[in-house]
Amino acid sequence: MADGDFLLRRPWVLVIVLTCVATSTAFMQTLVVPIQNHLPELLDAPRSATAWVLTIALLVAAVTTPISGRLGDILGMRRVMIALLAMMTLGSLIAALSGELTWLLVGRALQGVSMGATAVGISMMSLVDNRKIRIAGISIISSSMGFGGAIGLPLAAWIAEIGDWKLLFWATAVLGTINLIAVLFVVPSTDRLRQRFDWLEALMLSAGLGGILVAVSQGPVWGWSSLATLGLGGTGIVVLFVWGLHELGTRNPLIDLRIMSKFPLLMVSLGSIALGFAFFVQEVSFLQILELPVRTEAGLGLSILWASMALVPCSLAMMAVAPLAATMTDRFGARVTAVLGSVISMVGYLISVVWHAEVWQLIIASVFALAGVAIGYAAIPTLVMAEVPYSMTGSAIGVNALMRSVGTSSGATVTGMVLAVQLESSAGFAAPSPGGFVVTFWLGFVAAALAAVLFWISGRRRPGVLL
The missing domain is CATH 1.20.1250.20 (MFS general substrate transporter like domains)
Structure with missing residues (x-):
């Protein structure tokens, strides 16, 4: 030990x-x-x-x-x-x-x-x-x-x-x-x-978040206007509202909403959602276009194994840029690093908008898109920890991880919905159209651009502190 x-x-x-x-x-x-x-x-x-x-x-x-x-x-x-x-x-x-x-x-x-x-x-x-x-x-x-x-x-x-x-x-x-x-x-x-851990607060938070996230993830399956979707989502919102009132009135809250709602942390949280959204747009759309049969207009006809192997370079790029992100954060500050990562991800999505007809084109685009996400992810915790006392570091990082999860879940859901409505039939096989994939690439670009803006406005540089 x-x-x-x-x-x-x-x-x-x-x-x-x-x-x-x-x-x-x-x-x-x-x-x-x-x-x-x-x-x-x-x-x-x-x-x-x-x-x-x-x-x-x-x-x-x-x-x-x-x-x-x-x-x-x-x-x-x-x-x-x-x-x-x-x-x-x-x-x-x-x-x-x-x-x-x-x-x-x-x-x-x-x-x-x-x-x-x-x-x-x-x-x-x-x-x-x-x-x-x-x-x-x-x-x-x-x-x-x-x-x-x-x-x-x-x-x-x-x-x-x-x-x-x-x-x-x-x-x-x-x-x-x-x-x-x-x-x-x-x-x-x-x-x-x-401090005492309030299990009732934890249960209320779990119930509220669970209701909303299940409604979002299952909305395309159940129907957005179905009783199950509206009931779960509405109940989740009400439970979270009651939980929030309780948190504001307790001395030792599970999550200090007053601190988490400060402008810098709020912008970082929203930026994390946007960057998580951009991450999973790539995960969902690139894999599908690689696996779809070649008889479809958009597909490249790879097996699941080779389609997954085509995404290995972007995985390696994510690992390789982490030390670079650390050096940038130390020299230029976490805010500049997060913005730059978001911009690099934007470049990746722009490449995919223009070139997506060959496997090597998607490999290059995915390397830029996910290397940018990794750089942004690397800088975000430093932005968070600069704004909270040590006693709530764990909960603040946990909340930010939740924001990323909200982004990835939303990205997967929205991308799936776009591709589901942009179908065309080719040789008796219904598949997403090339135009549908281009729309998802633009969504990834917009999400990364929004993340860059939110990180940039998250706070002014403090004297002697690199944010």
């Missing part, structure tokens, strides 16, 4: 372990994408039900990440991270051993809970005294949220290609165990706040 001086002696070892944890938990986002279309046959269940295998992990992650961050502030970050990784391992084992959809969903939900480990890890880097290492560590760990999800797609496709589909979950169980052991021996204990 590491002692408190470990941060001073070997902080880079801590960075490496926390980066591995963040990459592993982000892998949960795209773990089942390669087998999603085969799940109805594998589980003997309707497609509408098996769609939850992907959705439930993302929804649970969005709801529980702010709570995990606050628990880290109150109970100690190391203790919470160990619990989250234990849930990842347990969820993987349940999914691997499941024989029916219900238990698979339970396993995936537990995997979703583990995604809060990234926010806890970023918060832990605030304890490192060396400014350069602290900024570099935050940048690398934060970028791995995007890198882990992006590299997870080809890895999952390859694993599913060479063996039984449940090998995916056995692999993540092993990964979770390795990370758990590394955290036990490397990550030091942190101070605990003498």
